[in-house]
Amino acid sequence: MPEGPELHLASRFVNRVCSGRVFTGKVVKSPVHKSDEVPFHAQSYIITAASRGKEMQLILSEIENPPKSKGRGKKPKNLANLKTMKILFRFGMSGKFQFTTVSEVHKHSHLQFFTNDDPAMVLSHVDVRRFGRWEVDAGWSKVRGPDPMFEYQLFRSNVVKNIKSSAFDRPICEVLLNQKYFNGIGNYLRAEILYRLSIAPFEKARNVLEGLNEDPPEVKPKVKGQEVKVKVEDPKVDILHLCHTVPLEVVNLGGGGYDPEGKSADYSKFNAWLQCYYQPDMNNLVDHNKRTIWFKGPVGPMAPKESKSRSPVKKRKKKETASANDEESPKKKAKAEEKAKVNTENKKKSPRKRPAKTQVSTPSRKSSKKTSVNAKKVENTPRQAKTQIPDAHEVKGYATRSKVTVNGMMKSKTPKKKTAKHR
Template sequence: MPEGPELHLSSRFVNFVCKNRIFGGKIIKSLVSRQPDVEWDAPYYTISAASRGKEVKLTLTSQPDSKNDLLKTAPNEKPRTLDIIFQFGMSGKFDFYEAGGLVKHAHLNFFTVDEPKMVLSFVDFRRFGKWHVGADWSEDRGPCVLFEYPKFRENVMNSLDKLLFNRPICEVMLNQQYFNGIGNYLRAEILYRLKIPPFVSARSVLEPLVAKTADDTDQPKIKIEGPDFLQLCNLVPLEVINLGGTGYDPKERGESYSAFDKWLQCYYQPNMKNMADHNKRTIWYSGPAGPMAPTVKVTGKKQSRKKKKKMEMEDQAEIKKIKLEEKSISENENLKEMIVRSKKINSAAKDNVGVPHVEEMKKESRKRKMKLEKGIVEEKNGNAASDFKVCKHTSLTDLKLSDYPTDGTRVTRSRVKVILKEVGLKQKPSRSVNKNGLQNKDGVTAENKETNHTKIKKRSARGKRASQQK
């Protein structure tokens, strides 16, 4: 869900579903969440929401006890409020539904007291989302590109002397101190509208706007030009809001998403180019990348990122293999053998730093041994498989409340994997596809089920392959 427009749509959603509803009781946090508890003892309260850039603020407001009107507190007593600031990470969203149970990945839950009982859940399957209780908008984030446009523009314009603006425009756009609300798809769309190459310096894009802002009165500069870059940082996200759907949410197939998909001109489009920026985030663009584009070139021979990574992996695998062999060599076997092996490792590691000599290898193996022992010790200290009761489950998200350890131990995915292995259970297949590879569990053909997003992905991958072959 999560760039400026999605956060705003989310806040609207909350206001819509919580209108005229009374909440009460404990605010329940999931056991896996590392975010703070919300202590709030008002027996009755309402919920409203607002957004600013990539944050949503929920405001809880205490309500008088309507059932016990006679016992009402002093009339001049003001209702208490509590603000909670949410960041959505990569997958956060709010959901509102009947309180039969909690949906998967619901991490903070507010319950209504009126019938039918409902829940407002902060749902976030990747758990990159955060919340701060009793907080205000983060100070290190700038004005909202959507709803504080004049301040946003001013903030950027007054900061052009900062070194940051020497960086490529596409990277600066993700800096939330200045572009609060812009994310990966918006940066692509905005740059594309003006055909600005992503890797020109931010200053070169923004400096001309200083004159423009000051100009105002004189020079009838023929006003046919469209909106400038900073205006687009406001208008493009506003367009998303005005689409009326839920914004970017490829898993939410159906009309609202296809409207968004149709709206996208650049991001993830098969006819567009893409590359990783200096922070390894994919930037989609057309035309030239610009002078500051990252160069993949190293010394001498050129290697593609993928190939390089693949080779590194192979090296690592090789090292691992050799080290395993080493492990089986008894302690007092002659040094010569080990030196030969260390040379082998060195050649496997190629460009990697220093020659790992024998002592280092010994140290490594000791470390590994210690880790191994530690792991065993940990398990004996209450992290044992039996404590988790995960035996019948195959993934973290399949765990039921009763399966969580009560001692506050965090259940991690890798932990589950380890335990499953110990218990001798297999992971469930990641895909439920039949022998023909056509159907999933629901009897939907894979082809029909394919989202637009997927198709594009496939197409662009094909395109990439084709162009690589040239």
């Protein structure tokens, strides 16, 4: 699920691809999506983006006298902004933005903005699972707190001032997902933050957070353009400070956990950065909200009773081993095909025996239904004597090829002559 760093990377991506471009025409919405239409009608407009925690805004600004040269270039200057519209996005489980040609638009694209280029390009909001939503003419949500990455001071103050709230009576791992105080922190970030400080995930949140100051601790700042990690051994580093620095580390990866181009994502940097989340040597447990927390060491006193751990790591190992042994897979496929051929040949041979069994079925059962204990019918219709032979216990006599026994007396008959006369 996209978290604070992924939303920020998405906003940077939109600002990069939309810089110097002019958009035109109607904003096209997919009919299958439940969010509202975007009633923005402008002959020419520009698009910018901003993020805050787990929310992102697209700002559509109408312009006059667009530049004659189409395509990318410098941002238009001295253009009067006529009207603007803000669209607030929440990405859900799989939301993202793509910038493609018209022919390459993703089939799960639910909102499309077209440029006036020749050929036209499309900025589209893609959401395969359709859990994401957008709101038209909406500002930042009031129920979400400040961004820990870019509103650090406000973020700390919001947590420290509300430490006596009943929300902090819950386990720390669950409070970290409360967007009212930890806007942008998600499942993998909470695991990494708690692991670096060796905090039990089901320790009471107030016990972990009480005593912290509103002012941030004085630690070595990050150097711009470099991946400088704060040492956990520093006593000045607290959990609120890691809520600020750990997400920035993901941003400094340069999009390792986000796929803005719509191609197969390269998660190698992101997977190498992870220390706790989804690692095979870590423990995991399902919390009260049915979310899986990854940790190492004691679980804490507020762990849910009879809670079970999930084991998706084993499934991942199977996939990894299968991908690592791709060279051997054709041999396995060949063997499977040979076995399938042998099975099909055996099946073709074996079913031939079934019709023979049905032909050998006793005719007495069929004939007993058709010839109901009546010897006169057998005498009057000699043809039936050959095909429909009644049982001996049902009638007093039965027919044979050359003789008929009636009441114990043997009498010879010539069926051929009778059949001839009958004919």
